[in-house]
Amino acid sequence: MMGAAIERGQIAEREAERFLQNEGLRVVARNYRKPFGEIDLVARHEEALVFVEVRKRSHSGFADGAESIDRRKQQRLLRTAEAYLQQHRWNGPVRFDVVVLDARNRIEWLQDALQATW
Numbered sequence: 001m002m003g004a005a006i007e008r009g010q011i012a013e014r015e016a017e018r019f020l021q022n023e024g025l026r027v028v029a030r031n032y033r034k035p036f037g038e039i040d041l042v043a044r045h046e047e048a049l050v051f052v053e054v055r056k057r058s059h060s061g062f063a064d065g066a067e068s069i070d071r072r073k074q075q076r077l078l079r080t081a082e083a084y085l086q087q088h089r090w091n092g093p094v095r096f097d098v099v100v101l102d103a104r105n106r107i108e109w110l111q112d113a114l115q116a117t118w
Contacts, residue, residue: 012056013040016099019107025050034083037076042084048093051081053114055100069098074114 017027020043029042041052055068069077077096085094096114101107 008056009054012101013054015101015105016052016054016107017041019099019109020052023109029084032080032084034080037080039077039080039084045095048095049085049090050095050097051077051084052097052099053077055098057100057102069114077114 013030017030020041021027025043025045027041027043030040032039032042039051040054041050043050043052053069081094081096084090095112098110098113099107100110
């Protein structure tokens with residue numbers, strides 16, 4: 001069933017991207033991958049570069065959206081974001097957002113959900 005899970009994830013990422021675009025973000029990269037991690041979406045929002053983790057929940061609550069990103073996943077996100085910043089020579093403001101879609105595809109946008117120290 002791994003294929004179905006991947007497809008659900010891709011659908012959730014497209015929904016999240018549409019939502020963020022409607023909120024004024026401009027997506028500049030999708031599924032940015034390095035051997036040590038992946039960032040679902042990279043977007044510009046005003047002056048900030050935003051790294052976005054998309055989470056699809058199988059139930060109708062949002063409670064475990066950001067909490068589902070454990071320390072190990074956070075470290076992979078940070079390392080991947082650092083690689084992106086170096087590759088693109090970005091030195092402006094940065095934030096990490098989480099977009100959670102519940103079982104009914106309701107969306108919760110958690111801005112600055114992961115506090116990073118650079």
